[in-house]
Amino acid sequence: MSYELIATLMFSSMMLMLLTGQRVFGAIGFVAVVASLALWGDRGGFDLGFAAAMKLMKWYPLLTLPMFIFMGYVLSESKIADDLYKMFHVWMGGLQGGLAIGTIGLMVLISAMNGLSVAGMAIGATIALPELLKRGYDKRMVTGVIQAGSSLGILVPPSVVLVLYAMIARQPVGQLWLAGVVPGLMMATMFIIYIVDFNIIQFK
């Protein structure tokens, strides 16, 4: 079997398995295990699955992940994020589209405390989204604001993805984090400019 055919077959069967809605680790693991059994025979196939698990264990950047997830849970369970959102509501509420700008501000603060985009997304979707929709904001704009805002999570330090990148590419973590500050804040500013712009056009 040619390499191209193997790759195509594995990828397409993986996508098919994912569409059935089975747990993602099961779907990917099943395709990998069947492919290794078909390609290496019984012994090699059986060993490869477990060898991959051991290889993942030896990959030490993985140690940073539970800490970041723990930090995200601390933020959301201790209701610090709710208080932050209330603060932005009071500060920005008077402006045209102020709450959307406040949401971006909240996202920047969350990103500066936590390194995963998912955490910002979860906090934004549970706290900010209902409030914004209640005040009659445009639904398309609001979902865009939360998604764009949460993407700042991996840019503004600390960032998990930059740690993983630094380990793979052998680059210093501190410098990568510093390099993320200006682009992150610049993107936040551009989001805010866009929101102001959008509101001016919308309400004319």
Added chain:
Amino acid sequence: MTGFMHFYIRIIDAINYRVGRVIMYGIFVIMAILLISSVNKTFFTPTLWTLEMAQFALVSYYILGGPYSIQLGSNVRMDLLYGEWTIRKKAWADLFTVMFLIFYLCVLIYGAISSTAYSFGYWGTEPFSFFGGLITGAEEIGHMERSSSAWRPYLWPIKVVMIFGIFLMLLQCISELLKDVLRLKGEEI
């Protein structure tokens, strides 16, 4: 049959709930080990054992926490189509696709057992007869596998933990399968 299913689900869920709840505190163990590492590196001699010890703690944390997260249903699924389906349709789909997951875990557990036999110094292809021989005295423990780092820990304890965790995951998957069967029979779980 239904009575047995209820019994199995209750027992396995109870075991995995307790294991998951206890191992949840493993994150503090990892934190403590990493903190000891940082303190020693800053003020005293850097320690050799902390990195690998933290990795062992991390592996125990996520492998033994696995069954509990399956039980909670917190594993990531792609709900492009799945999210829209009714409970009945979801149960039908899971009834078939959970077989793939069980197959994967079976292959993984066989690989884990043969790898553990290797780290006890057995280089053949029959891990089960090796472990049987250990009990009856027909086989002996050979050269134990060690990690290739400076600390050189033995690798068999973590492999035994992994076998145990994967086995619990397998039991929990069968429990999920039985739950789907009961759902299709029209019961509320």
